[in-house]
Amino acid sequence: xxxxxxxxxxxxxxxxxxxxxxxxxxxxxxxxxxxxxxxxxxxxxxxxxxxxxxxxxxxxxxxxxxxxxxxxxxxxxxxxxxxxxxxxxxxxxxxxxxxxxxxxxxxxxxxxxxxxxxxxxxxxxxxxxxxxxxxxxxxxxxxxxxxxxxxxxxxxxxxxxxxxxxxxxxxxxxxxxxxxxxxxxxxxxx
Numbered sequence: 091x092x093x094x095x096x097x098x099x100x101x102x103x104x105x106x107x108x109x110x111x112x113x114x115x116x117x118x119x120x121x122x123x124x125x126x127x128x129x130x131x132x133x134x135x136x137x138x139x140x141x142x143x144x145x146x147x148x149x150x151x152x153x154x155x156x157x158x159x160x161x162x163x164x165x166x167x168x169x170x171x172x173x174x175x176x177x178x179x180x181x182x183x184x185x186x187x188x189x190x191x192x193x194x195x196x197x198x199x200x201x202x203x204x205x206x207x208x209x210x211x212x213x214x215x216x217x218x219x220x221x222x223x224x225x226x227x228x229x230x231x232x233x234x235x236x237x238x239x240x241x242x243x244x245x246x247x248x249x250x251x252x253x254x255x256x257x258x259x260x261x262x263x264x265x266x267x268x269x270x271x272x273x274x275x276x277x278x279x280x
Contacts, residue, residue, distance in 0.1 A: 117243035118192035119254050123217050129275045132205040132216045134168035136160070137269070140200045141173070145181025154188040156181035157212070158196050160204070166272045176204070177212040192242035192257075194222035201225035203235055203268055218242065225265055233265035 129135065138160040145156040158176040176196075180189045194215060196202070205221035206213040215221040219242055223235035239257035246253060 117241055117254075117256070118190065118218065119243045119245050120192065120218065120220065122244040122246070122257075123220055125271060126275055128205045128216055128221060129167065129272065130279065131207070132167060132221070133208040134170060134174075134206040134213065135166040135203070135272055135276070136162050136168075136174070136206065137164040137166065137203050138162050138174070138201070140196045140198050140202070142198060143196065145183050147183060153179060154181045154183050154186065155179060160213075163201075164269075166203070166269065167276045174206070175212045176206070177209065177214060190218070192218045192239070194219040194224075194238065196222075196224075203265070203272070223268055226262075228262075234262040235265050235268050236260060236262040 123131070141159040141161050143156060143158045145154055147153070148155050156178050158178070160174045160176055162170070162172050162174060178190070178193055180193065181187070202225055203223040205216040207216050219237055219239050223237055226234050226236065228234050237260055239260065242257040243254045244257050246255075
């Protein structure tokens with residue numbers, strides 16, 4: 091039952107936002123989630139590397155979908171297989187490209203910390219690009235993480251009405267910091 095309630099609640103919230111918030115230049119409007127909220131809403135939090143990607147049509151040929159194979163280096167929340175398949179809307183098939191503004195983009199060989207929800211045989215990002223911290227190496231040889239929130243607009247209540255603003259450009263943080271932070275949040279949760 092819970093697996094049906096969350097998607098329905100998300101859909102209804104999206105409809106409400108669509109009807110009450112003016113569009114922000116081709117952005118997907120979302121409620122910003124704290125790390126604690128991302129953790130609570132995720133079935134899995136994993137440190138992964140991207141092994142492969144393929145795009146194709148969904149079963150009724152109405153939507154392009156991309157499946158990204160992930161090799162799990164560590165589960166920070168939950169347990170499971172050593173490889174997961176991430177399913178996202180969008181991709182390129184037969185010369186046609188479809189994209190979802192504000193969704194995370196991945197490439198083979200990339201490393202990331204992902205907040206995920208369980209699906210039938212696949213996983214989904216908990217909150218589009220808010221749920222994907224991509225790992226890079228800085229000039230000092232430190233592993234850093236950063237989210238690319240371009241394509242997202244954040245909605246919030248202000249003076250009794252919903253307003254949208256561009257998502258902020260976030261400063262990076264060290265991989266070590268996010269891992270320590272997530273482990274602490276997970277250990278506090280019942």
